[in-house]
Amino acid sequence: MTKIMIIDDDQDIIDSISMILEANDYTVVAKMDTDDLIPAIESENPNIILLDIVFPEDAQAGFKAAREIALQETLKHIPVLILSAVNQLNNLGFSFTENDISQDFMPVSGFIEKPVEPDVLLDKIKSVEETN
Amino acid sequence: MKAVSSEHIIHCIQDIHVKELVKRLNWSVSIRWYYIAFSSLLIVLVYFLAQAHAISLHFEFLIIANLFLFCCNLLYQYQLRYSYDKCLSTFDLRSYLILQIITDYLALTLVVYTLGSIETPIILMIIPNTILATLFFTPRQSLIIAISGLLMVISPLILEYFQLIPVISIFNHSLNVSFESNLSFKTTILANPTLLSGYIFILFSCVIFCWYLLCSITTRLINNELELERSYQDMIRLDKEKTHATLRSTHELKAPLAAIKNYIYTMNAGYAGEINAKVLKIINRINKRCDYLLNNVTDIIKLGNLKSYVVLDARTDKEENNQFYPVNIEQYINEFVDKSKALSCEKNLTITIDKQLNQSSSNQTDSKYYIMANDENLQLIFTNLFTNAINYSHTNGIINIIICIKERGETENNNQHLICVSIKDHGIGIEQKQIDKVFEEHYRCNNAAQFYEGGTGLGLSIVKVCSQILNADIDIDSTLNEGTTFTICFKLISK
Structure with a gap:
């Protein structure tokens, strides 16, 4: 059974996404901050990580966490999907698209914009599962 | 010397x-x-x-x-x-x-x-x-x-x-x-x-x-x-701080709405069990209000950023020419319409493209119509105009997209060639006395607000600022109950 780790500071997002994933036979674990992230991921050993970008303590904590995960030999194989409310298509000056994904800047496997429809979320996860 | x-x-x-x-x-x-x-x-x-x-x-x-x-x-x-x-x-x-x-x-x-x-x-x-x-x-x-x-x-x-x-x-x-x-x-x-x-x-x-x-x-x-x-x-420095604050406020405003929307999606998809018709109706109303809030927040931030760009960066970018690149506008419109046609399905609208490109374009014989622009601003302009045309059209209506070449006399012997894109709907139209106000922020005509309640009143303000950034002219022609035509004209460049 695929284990998905949701790292998001919003309990409602965790709950609503967990409902969808658990109903589709995924195991879900969650973490609400990026403190001691590496040991937490090592201990849970998830198959996929859903990672928020903006956390209360740092607006770019998600990016930093993604880079940190990519640097770990034991964790870099785990696909990370960015899950954020910062719209990638709104030309806000600080927005980003999947074209920005790179090993240096944004070492992740994909981008999911919040709110996410169940079908879109499941398709994205399935495609990441297939790729990996 | x-x-x-x-x-x-x-x-x-x-x-x-x-x-x-x-x-x-x-x-x-x-x-x-x-x-x-x-x-x-x-x-x-x-x-x-x-x-x-x-x-x-x-x-x-x-x-x-x-x-x-x-x-x-x-x-x-x-x-x-x-x-x-x-x-x-x-x-x-x-x-x-x-x-x-x-x-x-x-x-x-x-x-x-x-x-x-x-x-x-x-x-x-x-x-x-x-x-x-x-x-x-x-x-x-x-x-x-x-x-x-x-x-x-x-x-x-x-x-x-x-x-x-x-x-x-x-x-x-x-x-x-x-x-x-x-x-x-x-x-x-x-x-x-x-x-x-x-x-x-x-x-x-x-x-x-x-x-x-x-x-x-x-x-x-x-x-x-x-x-x-x-x-x-x-x-x-203030602009950097403002961008940072905008990022935070975007997140702070959007995150709770995103959570509400996520619950709505989850309920609508049946993950929370069966829902009776009355509750479903309420959920759908909540969903619409959420969409409106999300759109409004996004448009306010978008407009703020565009205005800030006009004040702070536009001149530098124009001087250094690092913001714009040649865009084949005819090809862009074709691709845009193809991608956006799905939006018109709900109302069963017919989209037509009428190209009147060979009337006065003596120097444009190779059917390449380039303008200096960027994808972001073009997308904002055409998405807003096209979405408006859809939202204010009647079911089973027609939207005409007309591309034509015009000349604007700059000097006696030097005429500037313009490529104009008109998006014409046959919908509710705008009263003459209100036409001048439609580009004002948050302004909505009464008939428009009654016909389509999801509008934010910011879309045309965004279009106006974007056309200003691209040095394009925008014009509106409308008759109440007959429809509205928005025409945007760009300077053609030789490439």
């Missing part, structure tokens, strides 16, 4: 003071070329006049001074080209300026000795270099430069006084007639130490007065410039 193109040099040197310094160095070299040409012509003329009148003039000194200036100026011109390649620092450029000033003073000393420091006002030629020195050096440095220059150019007078060099006077013979003592005006002054000291004192006073005047003006200008630079830096 222009020495080296300032623009070329400025291209690689960003610092504002360095830019100014390079401009003035160029200016100095150019002025020197003009001076050499003019004085050479004058030497030839005066040579012939001197034959006919009793003028005693050492032409050889003037020729030497001109040759010296000519050779040095060639070297300076080369130095400027070198500074273009190497992007020299302010320090190096100032050293060049000092070198140029010393050269001018040396040549001027010889000219002053030849033409006379007392009889002619040629000594005042030190003023232009004093101006340059006050512009680019500290007041103390510029004072030292001005006094050194003056000492240099009056040195022949002092040497003449001590009889170390022969006394030369341009009006030697003619002045002899008017002075009973058989001495020229110059020799009279040279013979009287009090008069000579007085003359030198007056010269020093004049130069110091000029220096003081220039210094006070340039100090004020430099202070103003520094103040402007500080304000500009503050603006940049």
Whole structure:
């Protein structure tokens, strides 16, 4: 059974996404901050990580966490999907698209914009599962 | 004769003071070329006049001074080209300026000795270099430069006084007639130490007065410039802070809405169990209100960013041309319509594209219609106009997209070709008295608000700012209950 780790500071997002994933036979674990992230991921050993970008303590904590995960030999194989409310298509000056994904800047496997429809979320996860 | 193109040099040197310094160095070299040409012509003329009148003039000194200036100026011109390649620092450029000033003073000393420091006002030629020195050096440095220059150019007078060099006077013979003592005006002054000291004192006073005047003006200008630079830096800092704050506020405003929407999606998809019809109706109303809030928040932030771009970055980007690139607008519209057709399915709308491209486009025979733009702004313009056309059309209606070429006369013989894209709906239309207000922020016509409640009243404001950024003209034509046509015209470029 695929284990998905949701790292998001919003309990409602965790709950609503967990409902969808658990109903589709995924195991879900969650973490609400990026403190001691590496040991937490090592201990849970998830198959996929859903990672928020903006956390209360740092607006770019998600990016930093993604880079940190990519640097770990034991964790870099785990696909990370960015899950954020910062719209990638709104030309806000600080927005980003999947074209920005790179090993240096944004070492992740994909981008999911919040709110996410169940079908879109499941398709994205399935495609990441297939790729990996 | 222009020495080296300032623009070329400025291209690689960003610092504002360095830019100014390079401009003035160029200016100095150019002025020197003009001076050499003019004085050479004058030497030839005066040579012939001197034959006919009793003028005693050492032409050889003037020729030497001109040759010296000519050779040095060639070297300076080369130095400027070198500074273009190497992007020299302010320090190096100032050293060049000092070198140029010393050269001018040396040549001027010889000219002053030849033409006379007392009889002619040629000594005042030190003023232009004093101006340059006050512009680019500290007041103390510029004072030292001005006094050194003056000492240099009056040195022949002092040497003449001590009889170390022969006394030369341009009006030697003619002045002899008017002075009973058989001495020229110059020799009279040279013979009287009090008069000579007085003359030198007056010269020093004049130069110091000029220096003081220039210094006070340039100090004020430099202070103003520094103040402007500080304000500009503050603006940049504030803009960065604002962008950061916008990111936070976007997240803070969108995150709770995203969570609510996520629950709605989850419930609608049946993950929370069965929902009865009444609850489902309420959920759908909540969903619509959420969409409205999300759109509103996004549009407010989008508009804020676009306006900030117009104020802060647009001019720089236009100058550096780093924001826009050629876009084949005909191809863009085709692709846009293909991608956006799905939006019109809900209302079963028919989309037609009518291309009227060969009417007056004599120079556009290859069917490539390029404009300078970027994808972000084009997308905002056409998404908003197209979405409006859909939202305010009746079910089973038609939306016509018309692409045509127009000419706008800029001058009598030079017409600007424009490519105009019209998006025409046959929907609810706008009352004539309200047409002027539709680009205002948050303005919504009553019939529009009743017909489609999801609008934010910001879409057309965004379109207006985007068209302003792209230097495009936007026009609206509407008749109530018949429909609205938005036409946006871009300047065509040749590619």
